[in-house]
Amino acid sequence: MNLLNFNEIYPNEESCKLKFKEMRDKQGVVCSHCGCKDHYWKADKWVYECKKCSFRTTLRSGTVMHGSKLPFRYWFIAMHLLTSTKKSFSAKEIQRQLSHKRYEPIWGMLHKLRQAMGKRDEQYQLGGSIELDEGFFSTEMPEQEKDKPLKRGRGSQKKTKVLVMAESKAIEGETKKNGKPRKVRFIKMQVITDLKADTITSIVKKRCIS
Numbered sequence: 640m641n642l643l644n645f646n647e648i649y650p651n652e653e654s655c656k657l658k659f660k661e662m663r664d665k666q667g668v669v670c671s672h673c674g675c676k677d678h679y680w681k682a683d684k685w686v687y688e689c690k691k692c693s694f695r696t697t698l699r700s701g702t703v704m705h706g707s708k709l710p711f712r713y714w715f716i717a718m719h720l721l722t723s724t725k726k727s728f729s730a731k732e733i734q735r736q737l738s739h740k741r742y743e744p745i746w747g748m749l750h751k752l753r754q755a756m757g758k759r760d761e762q763y764q765l766g767g768s769i770e771l772d773e774g775f776f777s778t779e780m781p782e783q784e785k786d787k788p789l790k791r792g793r794g795s796q797k798k799t800k801v802l803v804m805a806e807s808k809a810i811e812g813e814t815k816k817n818g819k820p821r822k823v824r825f826i827k828m829q830v831i832t833d834l835k836a837d838t839i840t841s842i843v844k845k846r847c848i849s
């Protein structure tokens with residue numbers, strides 16, 4: 640999805656909320672009070688109500704947006720930026736793009752999204768042709784930790800080594816001068832301690848189907 644498609648499908652807060660509810664309905668809501676899975680939808684209050692014990696669950700509760708006061712659209716925009724490009728976005732940059740006053744909630748949002756995306760990633764093993772790359776990500780710290788001294792050099796808290804594994808597939812019926820064109824299907828990223836062959840091999844063995 641490109642930016643124009645995104646804007647067409649999610650033009651406002653309402654469209655994002657509806658989409659989020661649709662996804663949540665598909666997954667099912669479990670009452671955190673009694674474990675019951677049947678709920679009424681209270682359209683006037685935008686909450687689920689447990690059919691057994693009447694306990695109310697908000698749309699965000701128990702999801703990646705749990706406890707967040709940021710608009711749904713912020714989350715959608717951030718997810719779009721994080722998934723549709725190869726770039727890594729800093730919280731500062733996304734804060735600027737959203738023209739949001741405070742940095743902390745945006746940092747928190749990105750942190751949670753990255754965690755959630757990492758979890759989803761864990762559940763999938765790559766297969767077929769795997770391309771490897773290594774990269775460094777700048778790690779951001781919340782404002783309150785910025786005053787703490789940083790370790791120098793390689794072990795610096797600000798740079799994180801990441802192994803990027805991409806599953807690619809040849810595109811049928813297309814030819815290119817230099818080799819077969821390939822299309823990347825899935826990407827996995829994992830933080831690594833060093834770039835030694837042994838470290839990388841053991842991760843690839845675990846994360847990819849041979």
Ligand SMILES: [Zn+2]
Pocket residue numbers: 670671672673674675689690691692693694
């Ligand atoms: Zn209940």
